[in-house]
Amino acid sequence: MQVKESWKEKGYVDEPIDDNLDLSAEIRRLCKEKNAVVLAHYYTEGAVQDVADFVGDSLALAQWAAKTDADIIVMCGVHFMGETNKILCPGKKVLVCDLNAGCSLADSCNADDLKKFIDEHPGHKVVSYVNTTAAVKALTDVVVTSSNAKLIVDSFPKDEKLIFGPDKNLGNYINSVTGRQMLLWNGGCHVHGQFSLAGILQIKKEHPEAKILVHPECPSPIQAVADVIGSTAALLNFAIKDESNVFIVATESGILHEMTKRCPEKTFIPAPPEASESIGCSCNECSFMRLNTLKKLYNTLKYEWPEIEVDAEIAEKAIKPIEKMLEISKRLK
Ligand code: 13P
Numbered sequence: 238m239q240v241k242e243s244w245k246e247k248g249y250v251d252e253p254i255d256d257n258l259d260l261s262a263e264i265r266r267l268c269k270e271k272n273a274v275v276l277a278h279y280y281t282e283g284a285v286q287d288v289a290d291f292v293g294d295s296l297a298l299a300q301w302a303a304k305t306d307a308d309i310i311v312m313c314g315v316h317f318m319g320e321t322n323k324i325l326c327p328g329k330k331v332l333v334c335d336l337n338a339g340c341s342l343a344d345s346c347n348a349d350d351l352k353k354f355i356d357e358h359p360g361h362k363v364v365s366y367v368n369t370t371a372a373v374k375a376l377t378d379v380v381v382t383s384s385n386a387k388l389i390v391d392s393f394p395k396d397e398k399l400i401f402g403p404d405k406n407l408g409n410y411i412n413s414v415t416g417r418q419m420l421l422w423n424g425g426c427h428v429h430g431q432f433s434l435a436g437i438l439q440i441k442k443e444h445p446e447a448k449i450l451v452h453p454e455c456p457s458p459i460q461a462v463a464d465v466i467g468s469t470a471a472l473l474n475f476a477i478k479d480e481s482n483v484f485i486v487a488t489e490s491g492i493l494h495e496m497t498k499r500c501p502e503k504t505f506i507p508a509p510p511e512a513s514e515s516i517g518c519s520c521n522e523c524s525f526m527r528l529n530t531l532k533k534l535y536n537t538l539k540y541e542w543p544e545i546e547v548d549a550e551i552a553e554k555a556i557k558p559i560e561k562m563l564e565i566s567k568r569l570k
């Protein structure tokens with residue numbers, strides 16, 4: 238099928254869909270017919286998570302992509318996740334729902350600026366969060382996610398000098414739990430960066446028994462009131478195992494779908510954001526993740542577009558730090 242100009246202009250397939258179609262059933266049918274799998278991050282909308290073959294955090298999604306024998310992977314998440322899958326599976330077709338699904342955190346670190354920073358600090362190894370472009374990963378010694386960052390940073394000799402980027406909040410957190418003084422890139426996520434401390438404390442006052450779950454991309458004042466700090470998967474597992482019945486959740490609110498599914502008897506309250514229009518969004522939803530819809534997913538599978546391509550030279554360099562991450566992560570319990 239010829240890629241239409243209107244698709245390229247929009248960044249997704251804009252073909253009309255019959256309103257009577259059972260989209261979830263059609264998506265499953267297309268997956269079977271084409272030997273395709275749908276991977277979804279916890280931050281996507283519930284309907285997308287429900288139709289996916291696998292739902293997980295950034296680490297689990299990369300691990301799953303690395304071992305699938307499907308011919309087509311549809312990554313319902315954001316662009317860097319599609320790139321990671323393509324780098325890990327160069328022979329497979331990797332599709333996304335919408336090319337506009339970027340990431341403010343990945344955008345906060347461009348490869349040319351990082352290269353300059355590395356040149357200004359010779360003798361440092363570079364540790365990059367997975368929320369980065371393939372070009373940034375190509376400049377990196379090892380990739381980390383929020384699930385394995387401590388383990389991987391700990392795997393370097395104590396006197397090794399490290400640069401960590403792009404998330405400054407995660408970097409500060411890893412410095413505090415490892416006793417390191419890594420040089421930090423000054424980047425951040427627009428969703429995790431705007432939770433309201435006053436709003437969280439107000440909810441805690443109304444529900445004193447509630448536990449506060451915080452993603453390490455949140456700023457340190459929010460981390461300071463946390464009962465647990467961890468990746469989306471770690472927060473989910475804590476909620477499942479903990480005896481509390483009420484949780485205040487300071488990460489993207491899409492995770493509440495899986496939390497509520499896994500613990501129907503427990504109450505999950507999304508942490509409120511600061512009311513701010515200045516950064517173009519004042520909600521605890523990632524507008525990029527929400528570009529993944531059932532309609533786009535159906536059209537993506539049907540027309541096999543948008544497809545992720547990664548420059549071969551960049552991919553050849555970027556795969557090394559990703560594989561190193563996957564290797565070290567085997568030690569995670
Ligand atoms: P994890 O999936 O590692 O928790 O990361 C959250 C995130 O921001 C993904 O974009």
Ligand code: SF4
Pocket residue numbers: 280315339340341342343368426427428429489523524525526
């Ligand atoms: Fe990027 Fe933040 Fe959205 Fe995660 S929640 S994809 S870090 S913008």
